[in-house]
Every structure is written in structure tokens, then in C-alpha cells.
Amino acid sequence: MKKRALISVSDKKGIIAFAQALHDMDIEIISTGGTKAALEQANVPTIGIEEVTGFPEMMDGRVKTLHPLIHGGLLGRRDLSSHLDAMTQHDIHPIDLVVVNLYPFKETISKDGVTEAEAIENIDIGGPSMLRSAAKNFAAVTVITDPADYNMVLEELATGETTLATRKILAAKVFRHTAAYDALIASYLTNAVGEKQPETLTNTYTLKQTLRYGENSHQRALFYQTALPVPYSIASAEQIHGKELSYNNIKDADAALRIAQEFTAPVAVALKHMNPCGIGTADTIAAAFEKAFDADPVSIFGGIVVLNRPVDLATAQQLSAIFLEIVIAPAFAADALALLTKKKNLRLLTVAFTETVKEPEVVSVLGGLLVQEQDDQMETADDWQVVTKRAPSAAEIEALTFAWKAVKHVKSNAIVLANQQQTVGIGAGQMNRVGSVKIAIEQAESSGNIAGAVLASDAFFPMDDSVAYAAAHGIKAIIQPGGSIKDQASIAMADKHGVAMVFTGVRHFKH
Structure with missing residues (x-):
């Protein structure tokens, strides 16, 4: 047979x-x-x-x-x-x-x-x-x-x-x-059918890349992409120069892309270790990068930069002057690319700056997964409640809006100091909130950018010490969710120092 x-x-x-x-x-x-x-x-x-x-x-x-x-x-x-x-x-x-x-x-x-x-x-x-x-x-x-x-x-x-x-x-x-x-x-x-709570989760992914190693050199790692590719994502980015991405590069690039999507004006995001070290906006992408660099010219060394406009020669000249791991943008002009590719280890990637897909966020824990909606909500000044005797000025409202967009992308406990166009101090991942306040203020003072800065806190102040410390260092406007049993103490401290404070009513933790 x-x-x-x-x-x-x-x-x-x-x-x-x-x-x-x-x-x-x-x-x-x-x-x-x-x-x-x-x-x-x-x-x-x-x-x-x-x-x-x-x-x-x-x-x-x-x-x-x-x-x-x-x-x-x-x-x-x-x-x-x-x-x-x-x-x-x-x-x-x-x-x-x-x-x-x-x-x-x-x-x-x-x-x-x-x-x-x-x-x-x-x-x-x-x-x-x-x-x-x-x-x-x-x-x-x-x-x-x-x-x-x-x-x-x-x-x-x-x-x-x-x-x-x-x-x-x-x-x-x-x-x-x-x-x-x-x-x-x-x-x-x-x-x-609009099912939001399926009894089983059956997501599927396709192997995109075998990585050299994971967070550390002794850890094996793989990079998988969703079955239906998402255009605005590190998984769909096209690498046009440099050595392959590492596990940590991919995580950092993803974090920077999430920040950039908050802004429609030209924006530059500089990021290290999952936290922004500088965010700047301006009329041109070159000026936006200048502001992001000026926000923290020390921490940007060896960092990742995401730009939401094509990279021109003027921007490329600024980028090439410092050591960076990755630059991501919608495109690179020919003369900008010629300059940047002289750095053989600089990774250059393009990504489609399209509307983002609202995928659930999935995080592994021992024995299971945590799944949540993306934190894509963003409150505006119309949603705020002024809780102090002094209301913020128009310039302060603009700066508070910028700071509030930034702080939701900083690891908690998160504090961001900013003016209307750039972050000037970032305190991230501290076990107590006043510790983050002190780090952010120290950074802003060391770079000489604290004058006129406002302060954003991703969650409420559990006591009035953060407000007192900020006021003692010249901060005149604060944005925070509110909701603490000791809110009144913080409000009273703000009033004592003539600080304007607004409550958003929404917390933006990033654990």
C-alpha cells in the first residue's frame, strides 16, 4: 500500500x-x-x-x-x-x-x-x-x-x-x-460582544526576537509581538541603524513612547530606567529637545530619546553631541541620518505616530497575571478644583497641565516640577512622598531651573510636610489628586505660604 x-x-x-x-x-x-x-x-x-x-x-x-x-x-x-x-x-x-x-x-x-x-x-x-x-x-x-x-x-x-x-x-x-x-x-x-471579564484569558503572541539576555546577563529573554501588530509601539518600530535592542532597551523605549503620546505639540522625551529624566515641548523639535536636555543634562547620558516629529539636521547635531542608546522618531532627514549613523552603536528607530490602540496592560506575577485598562485618562483645568485661597494664574495653569501629563508616567511616589514647556525636576520611586519632593527640588535647583516652577504629585499628600518643603523652596502652585484624611492640613500649609493648590480628584499611580 x-x-x-x-x-x-x-x-x-x-x-x-x-x-x-x-x-x-x-x-x-x-x-x-x-x-x-x-x-x-x-x-x-x-x-x-x-x-x-x-x-x-x-x-x-x-x-x-x-x-x-x-x-x-x-x-x-x-x-x-x-x-x-x-x-x-x-x-x-x-x-x-x-x-x-x-x-x-x-x-x-x-x-x-x-x-x-x-x-x-x-x-x-x-x-x-x-x-x-x-x-x-x-x-x-x-x-x-x-x-x-x-x-x-x-x-x-x-x-x-x-x-x-x-x-x-x-x-x-x-x-x-x-x-x-x-x-x-x-x-x-x-x-x-463586548465581554469585559472573560472567564479565561487566551491572548496569543508571535516571537519577534531572541534577545541576547534579559535584565541581567545571566537571564534568558525573548520578545513577543501581539498577533495583530499595533502600529504605534516598540514592537512595530523599524530599526534602521545600530546593534539590536536589549530587554532593557525595549522596556525603556516602550515607557518613552507612552509619554510622547500625551503631547500633540513637538515634544522630546528623554528617559532612563523607566522614568523620564527630561520632557520638553516647543514650536520645533530641535527646540523641544534642547528643553528636554536642559531639564537634566546629567541623567540623559546613555538614555533613550523619543521625538514626535521627523529629525532634521539641527536636531541631529544636538543628539550626536551626547551619548545616547536609542533615538526614536517618525522619520529622519537624509542629512540627519548621515550624521547620526556615524555612531555605530546608536540605535535609530522609526515608528508610526498614529492613534494608539487601547490594549489592556498585562503584568506577570508568580502564578498568574494582572490585567488592567491603560491609564489613558487625563484631567484638564476644567476638571480641577481650586482648594486654596489663591487660584493659579494662567501661566501656572499651563505649567500645571504640563506637569500633570508628565507625572502619570513617573514611578510612584512621583513628584514632577515643571514650567510651561519642560520638566525641571523629577522625584521617582521613593518610599515616602517628601523624599521624592526633595529629590525633584534638588535637581531643579542644581540646574538653575526652579524659578517659576510648579509641582505635580501623582497621589495625595499624607501630611503637610511636602507642601511646607516645596513652599520653602519657592514653589507657588501645586496639583494633586486630593483625597487624604489630612487634606485640610496640606491646604492650610499652602494658604500659609500663598501657594495655589488644585485637586484633580484622580490618582495616577505608576507602580
């Missing part, structure tokens, strides 16, 4: 040469629909699926391979006499090799304007069923879903048989593939 292969592929890359090689090995080929037509056009003989089942394809191809004569040939165990007897009794021919890839569901739902009906018709049923049947019986059946595996299988078949080890590897790959396929369908339908 001749060996049999069943081939039914949506992605026909490499399939003609592969099928021809099988035919040359005297392996019969069963095929369906478009795959059969493509093989016959290339003069590769095939057996139609209906010739095996005695049943026509029907319902627009929805029913064609879901038949005992197919699945019996896939699932029948060659080591059990009862299975072999059943196959003989029912005239079931064993199928030794399955080559199937699935309807393009992901590609379909990625298209603009796709309808639900189009999406549903691209949910493959027969394909995953054949793959799962074949993969379950890997003891006897070789199953392929990835064209990249064709040559490996042909090399082994040339010696007579594929090895059990190879069949097992391919089976595991199949189950990963079908699980990811089903996860994408589940996600699409879950979103379609």
Missing part, C-alpha cells in the same frame, strides 16, 4: 516543489479545492478529496474533509490490531503525511472595513481538525503547518521515514499554531 499525503494549504509558498518531491518518492497526494487546482496546473498528480470520501465538497467548502475516511486515516493507530482491523473493514487508507495551513483569519480581520460575515467565513474548521487529528497521532503521522519545515521533512523522507523525534516536534508546533489561531478567533468574538 502506497504512502499517502494530504495537502490543503492557504499559503501556497513552496508547495509545488514540496508536492513534486513527494510524488517523486511515490507518495500519493490527496488534495482539495484551490490546492488541488494549483498542483494539477503544475502537473503534480492528485487524488480529489471526494474520490476518497465518496462525498462531494458542499456548502461553499464548509464541508469537505470532515469525514471518517479522512479522520480514520489520520487517527488510526498502526500499533493496535483493533484499529487496523477497523481500517480494513471500513476501507480506510492510512494517511501518513498531512500538510495543512489555515484560512487567513488574522489577515482578514486586519483589513480595513472587514465585515463580521467575512471574518466568520475565514474561520477554518476542517483544517484545524485535520491538524489536531494528525498531531495527536504523531507516533505514525507527520504533520506540517509551516512551509519553513518542508525541507527538513523531505531530507528525512529521503532516508525512508521521518523520525519520531521530528514528528513529535512538528506535532507540538501544530498544537501551538491551532491554539494561537483559536485564541485570535476567541479574542475577536469576545470583543465583538
